[in-house]
Amino acid sequence: MIRAAVIGHPIAQSLSPVIHNYWFRQYGIEGHYEAIDLAPEDLIAGIKKLVAQGCTGFNITVPHKQAVKEICDQVTEEALKIGAINTLVVHGGRIEGRNTDSYGFIENIRQEQSHFDFKLGPALVLGAGGAARAVVYGLLAAGVPEVFITNRTDEKAHILASGFSGATALPWADRMNPPVEPHLVVNTTTQGMKGQDDLDYDLGFLPTTVTVCDIVYKPLYTPLLREAQSLSLPVITGVGMLLHQARPAFAAWTGIMPEVTPALVEKILEKAQ
Numbered sequence: 001m002i003r004a005a006v007i008g009h010p011i012a013q014s015l016s017p018v019i020h021n022y023w024f025r026q027y028g029i030e031g032h033y034e035a036i037d038l039a040p041e042d043l044i045a046g047i048k049k050l051v052a053q054g055c056t057g058f059n060i061t062v063p064h065k066q067a068v069k070e071i072c073d074q075v076t077e078e079a080l081k082i083g084a085i086n087t088l089v090v091h092g093g094r095i096e097g098r099n100t101d102s103y104g105f106i107e108n109i110r111q112e113q114s115h116f117d118f119k120l121g122p123a124l125v126l127g128a129g130g131a132a133r134a135v136v137y138g139l140l141a142a143g144v145p146e147v148f149i150t151n152r153t154d155e156k157a158h159i160l161a162s163g164f165s166g167a168t169a170l171p172w173a174d175r176m177n178p179p180v181e182p183h184l185v186v187n188t189t190t191q192g193m194k195g196q197d198d199l200d201y202d203l204g205f206l207p208t209t210v211t212v213c214d215i216v217y218k219p220l221y222t223p224l225l226r227e228a229q230s231l232s233l234p235v236i237t238g239v240g241m242l243l244h245q246a247r248p249a250f251a252a253w254t255g256i257m258p259e260v261t262p263a264l265v266e267k268i269l270e271k272a273q
């Protein structure tokens with residue numbers, strides 16, 4: 001019996017249990033994945049207790065993605081570079097911290113647009129928060145020649161860009177006026193999410209070859225993606241990032257790399273919207 005869990009605070013909204021328990025059933029694996037709320041002060045002791053009880057896999061979400069490093073015996077280079085851990089793998093009593101968000105982001109694009117060539121041109125990333133770090137890492141690792149980062153708080157774009165060779169900060173005031181035409185535009189801000197204002201961004205300046213990607217999946221088609229569609233630009237929705245980041249984590253604790261099937265996408269969208 002494999003036991004795994006997602007740890008966050010709060011955690012009630014997490015869709016990870018739906019995804020992992022779906023795969024346990026689909027692949028005939030005896031396993032159980034639950035959502036556990038741990039407040040920051042209980043994080044380390046709480047995880048230790050779960051490990052002692054036989055839990056061998058964890059996903060880690062807000063607000064613990066940095067603090068959880070303390071409990072790790074080892075952290076992958078990718079997670080160190082991104083500065084966040086979203087997966088723990090317990091093996092032989094040792095805990096390894098990993099980050100699968102950039103894999104999820106890139107794999108979603110690969111699945112949605114199999115012909116997409118990352119090397120073809122620069123990318124423009126809107127936002128410089130936690131999610132942006134994984135996106136920038138993933139884009140550069142996939143071969144994007146240059147990544148421009150623009151953020152409402154300019155300083156955060158500078159800090160993020162300074163950590164990656166190949167990344168450049170673009171002033172927020174110039175976000176519709178990048179020095180070169182991007183091949184991909186990615187929203188990593190929280191704007192456009194249900195209950196939030198629309199992102200203050202106009203896509204009218206872009207050539208029709210640009211792909212527009214949003215990592216927000218609630219709603220599936222954000223106002224930004226709707227505008228892109230109205231301009232006949234190819235779009236990529238955010239639900240795939242959520243699903244694909246879960247795959248290497250599931251593989252780590254079961255040995256099986258699961259697939260994202262249309263039935264699973266449908267199930268998650270039903271729950272998410």
Ligand code: ATR
Nearest residue numbers: 127128129130131132151152153156188189190191
């Ligand atoms: P996540 O982990 O999902 O990336 P986050 O770290 O809180 O969340 O980052 C939120 C991002 O959305 C930030 O880039 C934030 O910009 P600031 O750094 O200026 O706060 C961006 N964001 C939030 N509200 C915004 C708004 N009204 N307009 C533009 N960007 C906004």
